[in-house]
Amino acid sequence: MPSKALLNKAAKTDYMSLETYGKVQAMYIWIDGSGENLRCKTKTVDFEPKQPDDLPLWNFDGSSTKQAEGSNSDCYIKPVALFRDPFRGNPHKLVMCEVLNYKQEPVATNNRRRCRRSEEQVKEDRPWFGMEQEYTLLDVDGHPFGWPKGGFPGPQGPYYCAVGTGNVYGRDIVEAHYKACMFSGVKIAGSNAEVMPAQWEYQVGPCEGIDMGDHLWISRFLLHRVCEDFGIVASFDPKPMKGDWNGAGCHTNYSTESMRNAGGIEAINKAVEKLSKRHFWHIKAYDPQGGKDNLRRLTGLHETASIYDFSSGVANRKASIRIPRHVGEQKCGYLEDRRPSSNCDPYVVSEALVRTTILNEEG
Numbered sequence: 001m002p003s004k005a006l007l008n009k010a011a012k013t014d015y016m017s018l019e020t021y022g023k024v025q026a027m028y029i030w031i032d033g034s035g036e037n038l039r040c041k042t043k044t045v046d047f048e049p050k051q052p053d054d055l056p057l058w059n060f061d062g063s064s065t066k067q068a069e070g071s072n073s074d075c076y077i078k079p080v081a082l083f084r085d086p087f088r089g090n091p092h093k094l095v096m097c098e099v100l101n102y103k104q105e106p107v108a109t110n111n112r113r114r115c116r117r118s119e120e121q122v123k124e125d126r127p128w129f130g131m132e133q134e135y136t137l138l139d140v141d142g143h144p145f146g147w148p149k150g151g152f153p154g155p156q157g158p159y160y161c162a163v164g165t166g167n168v169y170g171r172d173i174v175e176a177h178y179k180a181c182m183f184s185g186v187k188i189a190g191s192n193a194e195v196m197p198a199q200w201e202y203q204v205g206p207c208e209g210i211d212m213g214d215h216l217w218i219s220r221f222l223l224h225r226v227c228e229d230f231g232i233v234a235s236f237d238p239k240p241m242k243g244d245w246n247g248a249g250c251h252t253n254y255s256t257e258s259m260r261n262a263g264g265i266e267a268i269n270k271a272v273e274k275l276s277k278r279h280f281w282h283i284k285a286y287d288p289q290g291g292k293d294n295l296r297r298l299t300g301l302h303e304t305a306s307i308y309d310f311s312s313g314v315a316n317r318k319a320s321i322r323i324p325r326h327v328g329e330q331k332c333g334y335l336e337d338r339r340p341s342s343n344c345d346p347y348v349v350s351e352a353l354v355r356t357t358i359l360n361e362e363g
Ligand code: ADP
Pocket: 128, 129, 130, 131, 132, 189, 190, 203, 204, 205, 206, 251, 253, 254, 255, 260, 333, 334, 336
């Protein structure tokens, strides 16, 4: 166990406000070889970067992140998106990066590069995404935060969108993370307590094209980093507790310009039709284990549709694709793909939607 002294975060605050005399800290952030975990390291630069290209290419030991062989282990990290750093304050930066191999080609897990290529072909369709990130707070022992040790709270029912001690667990983290997102420039849209106690959701969006992935990944970084300050773990596992407890997803709301315009319901229905024809291709793309993670979550129970069937419907929370009631009524808007798991890669999910519904890929 760490000593109490180490956990005294108050002592740190004096140092954090020290003048840095024109030097700027840039926290380079990248996705590691697992496709779901983030890594980061800091570089001092002597100017305030205004765009990602202002910052230099950097490198790291890819053999420590399952991204390279030990004998030829240098990988490159290339800055691709900039955010303000809420932990160090202005003018310091968080820097989303793509990972390149020693030949400066994208590594296998560089899904962003592929996503960007697809989305460049559909710019005129103005694809928007809004993702509902669900997650679970765990104590350091791996049991959900606030649950009785070795036991369970009362059954689900009172916890969704709840208020009050005993109904919600860990709101301090939710509040701190929300403000951290706003400070950094992440387009956070809202938050709510979820059906399982200690499970929460926040939404990011609407974001156009590649921004969706950049903003969601940085929001996850911020959540992990905030949780460090509280000694709590954020889990993106799609089914952290077996049994009669809800899993965690990352519902993806999606529209193109023609869906948003008057009469867009026709374009929405056409997209649903195309999605219905390649359900399993999407399932493979919707979690980092090619569908294995979602097998635990998409059971047909707990507000999910079975992983084996495709379904759609207005206001139907037991369908693969839900058309929100107000969209059905106004006859334009967006659709909600409820299949992506909480640990999905938003670059892969957004690209899959574009490839099926705009680029008309089949099979
Ligand atoms: P739910 O009713 O499923 O819980 P939420 O309110 O949690 O929905 O999330 C809705 C998400 O949809 C938000 O992230 C919002 O930014 C996004 N959104 C709203 N309009 C659009 C649109 N036209 N295209 C894509 N996403 C959208």
